[in-house]
Amino acid sequence: MNAHGIVHKYGDNVDTDVIIPARYLNTASHQELAAHCMEDIDKEFVSRVKPGDLIVAEKNFGCGSSREHAPIAIKASGVSCVIASTFARIFYRNAINIGLPILECDEAAREIQSGDDVEVDFDTGVITNHTSGKTYQAQPFPPFIQNIIRKGGLLNSIQE
Numbered sequence: 001m002n003a004h005g006i007v008h009k010y011g012d013n014v015d016t017d018v019i020i021p022a023r024y025l026n027t028a029s030h031q032e033l034a035a036h037c038m039e040d041i042d043k044e045f046v047s048r049v050k051p052g053d054l055i056v057a058e059k060n061f062g063c064g065s066s067r068e069h070a071p072i073a074i075k076a077s078g079v080s081c082v083i084a085s086t087f088a089r090i091f092y093r094n095a096i097n098i099g100l101p102i103l104e105c106d107e108a109a110r111e112i113q114s115g116d117d118v119e120v121d122f123d124t125g126v127i128t129n130h131t132s133g134k135t136y137q138a139q140p141f142p143p144f145i146q147n148i149i150r151k152g153g154l155l156n157s158i159q160e
Contacts, residue, residue: 001101001121001122001123001146001149001150002119002120002121002122003052003054003080003081003101003119003120003122004052004080004117004118004119004120005050005051005052005053005054005079005080005117005118006050006053006054006115006116006117006118007053007054007055007056007112007113007114007115007116007117007118008038008042008045008048008049008053008054008055008056008079008114009055009056009057009112009113009114010041010042010055010056010057010058010061011057011058012057012058012059012060013059013060013063014041014057014060014061014062014063015062015063015064015065016062016063016064016065016066016067016069016070016091017040017064017065018038018040018041019037019038019041019062019070019073019074020033020036020037020067020069020070020072020073021036021039021040024036024069025067025069030072030073030075030076031076033069033072033073033076034046034073034076034077034078036073037049037073037074037076037077038077045077046077049077049078049079050078051078051080052078052080053078053079053080054079054080054081054082054083054118054120055074055079055081055082055083056082056083056084056108056109056112056118057082057083057084057085057109058084058085058109058110059084059085059086060086060087060088061082061084061085061086061087061088061091062087062088062090062091062092062094062095063088063091064088066090066094067094068094068097068098070091070094071091071094071095071098071100072098074095074100075098075099075100079100080101080120081100081101081102081103081120082095082100082101082102082103083102083103083104083105083108083109083112083118083120083127083138084102084103084104084109085104085105085106085109085110086104086106087102087104096145096148096149096154097148097153097154098153098154099148099149099150099151099152099153099154099156100149101120101122101141101149103120103125103127103138103139104138104139105125105127105136105137105138107136108127108129108136108138111129111132111134111136112127112129112132113131115131116129116130116131116132117129117130117131118130118131120138122140122141122146122149123140123146124140125137125138125139125140126138
């Protein structure tokens with residue numbers, strides 16, 4: 001299982017209110033959430049993001065409220081993976097639960113830049129920046145979490 005795309009880069013403490021502003025939480029539509037993803041921090045995100053792209057951020061990505069809407073908006077916008085130095089714990093669990101791949105790797109999060117072409121191998125945890133030629137090692141998910149992500153979320157993984 002791999003991800004490959006162009007990077008959209010953000011800094012520290014990207015909270016759930018800028019990932020999906022509270023004024024849009026009155027919808028259950030994943031596509032409607034995606035249409036407003038990141039708009040309070042990056043007005044151009046929804047017009048630039050392409051299926052497979054990645055978000056890279058620094059410390060404490062997804063802090064703030066515990067809403068699942070934030071990882072849902074990111075996943076529905078086409079983002080294939082989020083890489084950060086660290087994630088807020090509730091965002092981390094929500095991302096796994098809805099099947100959004102996320103990896104913690106401080107060195108990659110600090111060095112990878114917006115516009116870089118990056119590939120992630122989820123089986124090994126290797127992050128390859130094709131733009132700079134540099135590789136990074138993140139901790140790969142254990143097989144049971146890879147299964148959750150591969151099946152599109154926790155509920156899908158237990159319905160067999």
